[in-house]
Amino acid sequence: MRRAAIVGTGAIAAAHAEALRAAGDRIELVAVVDVDADRAAAFAQEWGVPRVHPRLATLLDVEDLDVVHVCTPPRSHVPLALECLAANVNVLVEKPPALSLSEIDTLIAAERASAGRVATVFQHRFGPAAIRLRRMIADGVLGRSLVAKSDTLWYRDGAYFDVPWRGSWDSEGGGPTMGHGIHQFDLMLSVLGPWQEIRALAARQARDVATEDVSMALVTFADGTVASVINSVLSPRETSELRFDFEHATVEVEHLYGYTDAHWTVTPAPGHDDVATRWREEQSGIVSGHKCQLAVFLDALDSGETPPVTMADTRNTMEFIAALYASAFTGTAVKAGQIGPDNPFYATMEGIGAPWANAR
Template sequence: MSETIRRVAIVGTGGIATAHAQAVATQPDRARLVAAVDVDLGRAEAFAKTWDVPAAYPSLAALLAAGDVDLVLLCTPPGSHVPLAAECLAAGVDVLVEKPPTLSLNELDELLELESRSTARVICVFQHRFGSGAVRLRRLAADGLLGRPLVATCHTLWYRDDAYFAVPWRGTFEIEGGGPTMGHGIHQFDLLLSILGPWEQVTAVAARQARPTQTEDVSLALVTFANGAVASIVNSLVSARETSTLRFDYEHASVELEHLYGYTDADWTVTPAPGQEAVADAWSADAADIPSGHSAQFAAVLDAKDAGRTAPVSLADARDTMELIAAIYASAFTGKPVRRGELDAANPFSVRMDGTGAPWAT
């Protein structure tokens, strides 16, 4: 049991806030919800009543002025993440930011600069990294039991109807930052990157196939990695049979994951190559079965803070994922491959994910 009970506030009490409240509730001896914040104070008060939270505020500034919080869980629309996270950093309060952490690569670098001048830290919500299946896969890969990674697939095939985009901030580069590449498939390919490591080059296409949106509703990318692996990434909002799948083909085994919005150990399949049965034995020897999700990441954040370590996923860790997103848009909209590190601060696709403009915008 931790000796410190951390005081936690949720800012933005829309749908995703419930997942965060549930995550805090799983750690009653380590964290306590002390405040709910929303520009609609009535909604914040209703949320506070539901979750037995003692205080509600109409703004982050009012919460920070009260000074009774150790960690802010930022659950507002993407366009507000940077200014609100900056307020937390200025106040010396750690902030856990929902995806995507920023609207652009330059905004992320701006937050990194602000973070470097603060005692507080920005933590990014990438909860799929923390299920026991992903933890196990990273460990077996690091131990060399799987051999070299050769090829991977990462598909987020979801369905969102026209009504979904009636919410004013959805489907825009200005407020949401992008389509399924930015806001939906991001968790899947962040998990891909956490397993395969740094990417080197991407070649991509994007299309607006069916939905009333300024952004793409489909993207496809071919990615090469520093360790020699190659992968395909598909993000879709027009797929009637929804599924989220990852497949990693190593020298000694294929490891597959199929789920929708979160996984358990039962969603993973391991197929050893001939003569490599030890892989299956090592996988099944681990009895842990921790589902992916906000609760798993929140527990990992508390573990890190208790141990005096940087809490996962750090803003610096998230940069690789955000750079891949920018590179996918840059490649898709210019028709050219993009290498890691190519998008400097002056590049239009570092400034905005749509860079020089989506082809369909004209």
């Protein structure tokens, strides 16, 4: 049986503990770490975890581990992942995995020198419907991709941002683009493949934060698909929506924090009813979530493959975010590959500074 530990026992850690429990005898949660000893102890008691450690270094010294789940606030993700890689331990890190492209490249370099691997939690890639959609695209059933949209319209009030690390560039890395919409447009990227160019805007409309509270982007993909992306924490009617218009059908999903097949619809183009028939051949009530990704993660470890989502996949999504901010703050179109070490948006998503920074 494989052995896991969780670092950071805040809210998202419960989803990881639940996924580990659901994996049955494939893996055991043997320890947790948190800077808040009381919270760690309460979490360990709730989930039946035998040991609590005060810091990651102690954990790595005394435990024989296959994977560490990093569930701490974003600023600590990369330092903790680097510690795990130095100990040749695999890492499953929550989103956002890093605060910048520079940090991502640091992780990539460290991974090359380690027996451990880093995977990012982008769980919506692994729901049965998303897997089916990518397979149908690969099989040519849907025809050419033409138009798409990704909308993450959520609501977070002022009290949400009272948590010290939220709403700042140096601790969260960005606003809803980085911390909320990332799940939806990452799924879009996994479906549509390489993006080519972004034209974007970002604004601070209502929340007293340093980052944006809404962003919008127009995106061109390498295959010619054109797409729109909206990320908001100002929207009282909350929804997470993706729409893909192919030659032979429109495929849509509307959910909030996790989907089943019931959240998806397929509308065939005239003369292509076979698309809907094929979609209905496989039906599942499984909710896209951490359980789905952990199962695939363990399959990869068992087969000796690199667990998804790989650092190359993660970098593509993080570069998308950096390009969105760069376009929004400079008023120019930004192409894939344009943000290198000499670009101000490489070291921080804030880049040259948000237009509203001086108004605070």
